[in-house]
Amino acid sequence: MSEGAKNGAFPVAASEPGADAREVTRQRVVEAAADLLAREGRDAVTTRAVAAAAGTQPPAIYRLFGDKDGLLEAVLEHGHATFLATKHRDTHPEDPVEDLRTGWDLAVEFGLANPELYALMYSDPQRGTASAAFQAGMQILLGRIRRLAAGGWLRVDEKLAAALIHATARGAVLTWLSLPEDQRDPALLTTLRESMVAAVTHEQPVVQDAGLADAARTLQALLPGQTTLSGAEQHLLSEWLDRLAADG
Amino acid sequence: MSEGAKNGAFPVAASEPGADAREVTRQRVVEAAADLLAREGRDAVTTRAVAAAAGTQPPAIYRLFGDKDGLLEAVLEHGHATFLATKHRDTHPEDPVEDLRTGWDLAVEFGLANPELYALMYSDPQRGTASAAFQAGMQILLGRIRRLAAGGWLRVDEKLAAALIHATARGAVLTWLSLPEDQRDPALLTTLRESMVAAVTHEQPVVQDAGLADAARTLQALLPGQTTLSGAEQHLLSEWLDRLAADG
DNA sequence: AGCGTTACGATAACATCGATATCATCAATG
DNA sequence: CATTGATGATATCGATGTTATCGTAACGCT
Incomplete structure (x- = not known):
């Protein structure tokens, strides 16, 4: 979509096969950049690395996307489009x-x-x-x-x-x-x-009323200050309370 | 706090005024970086710009923070601390x-x-x-x-x-x-x-006037329906809850 | 007091990155 | 065929993170 505008800025010499070739390499560069981004992270996406991975040269990126941000935006659009397509x-x-x-x-x-x-x-x-x-x-x-x-x-x-x-x-x-x-x-x-x-929305949330898990969590939080139980007892109790809270 | 560990790694030549001076310039660099970040954005925070704004040289940043990430982390901590202080x-x-x-x-x-x-x-x-x-x-x-x-x-x-x-x-x-x-x-x-x-949160607390004894009693009351714990476990838990409820 | 050690100021340098210039080549047009 | 414009390829520029190097001043130790 923004493609047409970009090409419209300067006259297109090649009629059809030329534009096709341009589109092909453009796609190749974008995919190489996306691959590099997903595999090695953002810092690995340098103009040189992308160019090498796509089998072309750094200046080609600037001829195709004008800017590194332009390349990243193309990568974004590509990733989003392919995801939506699935x-x-x-x-x-x-x-x-x-x-x-x-x-x-x-x-x-x-x-x-x-x-x-x-x-x-x-x-x-x-x-x-x-x-x-x-x-x-x-x-x-x-x-x-x-x-x-x-x-x-x-x-x-x-x-x-x-x-x-x-x-x-x-x-x-x-x-x-x-x-x-x-x-x-x-x-x-x-x-x-x-x-x-x-x-x-106006949909009412299914509110589960307070149950066993909540009581277990409450007691768990209050446990540290307690002096009634021994250390070992408290330890085991703590484990049981965790289980009760998790299964609630 | 991490200061002591860092200085402990190698013998400290300067006794007190030396460490003070170090801390002073460190503070100056951090504030310069924070200022630069807030005023001109992230890209403006370069080692040279920060060094110039702090009246020192790029290598000093590496002597103080080891890394540019170290500097940024120090800036983070500084910003967070000053905010919390207010x-x-x-x-x-x-x-x-x-x-x-x-x-x-x-x-x-x-x-x-x-x-x-x-x-x-x-x-x-x-x-x-x-x-x-x-x-x-x-x-x-x-x-x-x-x-x-x-x-x-x-x-x-x-x-x-x-x-x-x-x-x-x-x-x-x-x-x-x-x-x-x-x-x-x-x-x-x-x-x-x-x-x-x-x-x-709940709209109303599970345990009113939450004390340890109340929490124990509440949990005790909810225990019968539970299937997580074995019979023996539940029995012992019940005894402990009784003790907790009694001593609260 | 004199010496060695250490930190710090200052400059230069290196590697890398984004971005551009330059030139040769090649395809398409009139 | 001559011209035009896009593309491959290389070199280059400015900036940035990072390190090396050197001189100097401050400190502890004998």
Whole structure:
């Protein structure tokens, strides 16, 4: 889409095969950069390394993308497009609230599957909003919100809803990725998602009333100050309370 | 604190004034870097620019911080410490839920007041978790959560609670900063905060007037329906709960 | 007091990176 | 066929992180 504009800036000499060749190498460079980004991280994506991996030279990157940021944006768009291509989009969901859930899950799943790409999109507060991939995702999101509003489900502004969905997903992905792998609790994602649904829609959250687990947690927190039980007893009790809290 | 360890690695020639001078220039460099970061952005923080602004030379940075990342981490810690110094911390809040709110607001406020610093801490998923400033903030957060648990308010794991609070704050700040100024709706922040509170806490404490004895009694009452512990385990647990309830 | 050690100021240098200049080559057009 | 413009290829420039090197001043030790 921005392709046409770029080529329109200067006359195109080659008619068809030329533009095709250009598009082919462009694709090759983008994929090489994406590969390098996913495999060796952001710092490994240098103009020289990308050029070498794509079998071309550094200046070609500037002829194709104008800038290194241009290359990164192309990589972003490519990653986003290929991810969306693997997912089918339901344009007429019967339950817009459930559609909101799957959309949120999709966005989060994209972040978890492409951490470096996601960091590139959403880490810098300034960048990203202008990127094509960001705008595409935002359009899909706005469509979902519009359907929610049409069904009378929306509890807040459409803009505020978009911001809330975006913020929860962003926080979910970045926090999940920053946790060591053995501390990643899937409940973080589902809880954040349901919080988001409750904040955005009129659907009442399924509130589980206080139970055994909560009581166990409370006692656990109060345990350190206690003097009734011996150290060994307290240790074992602590383990049991953990189990009770976990299975609640 | 890490200062002593560093100097302990090699014999210290200068007794006191030497170490003082070192600390003084260190402080000057950190402040120059922080100033540069806040005023001209992350890219403006180069070793040469920082050295020039601090009235010293690039190699001094490496003698003081070992690395540019070391400098940035020092800047982080400095920013975080000075921010926390302006706020008073209530170690014995009467309402732990309200304390949770103010803590969340504080974290978000820090992010909004120091966007570049915050991006440095929390934008990159990898970094940050090891930083001293991050650990300090996490300790404060865990204290708040512990008090919630002790009051019987906690609806989820302490670890999950920490992750939820962190994720919502992170999403709130980064999303807020990425919005154009005329589209920033304060309701985004309050709604996210209340969502977080609803996800983390009960509307009413599980244990009223939370004392150890009350918590023990509550758990005792809920025990019969449980299937996690074996009969023998439950029997012994029951005895201990009796003792805890009696001695409270 | 004199000596060795250590840290620090200052300059230069090296490797790498983003970005550009330059030139030869090659395909397509009139 | 001559011209034009894009592309492969190499060299280069400015900037940046980092290190080496040197001279000097301060400190502890004999």
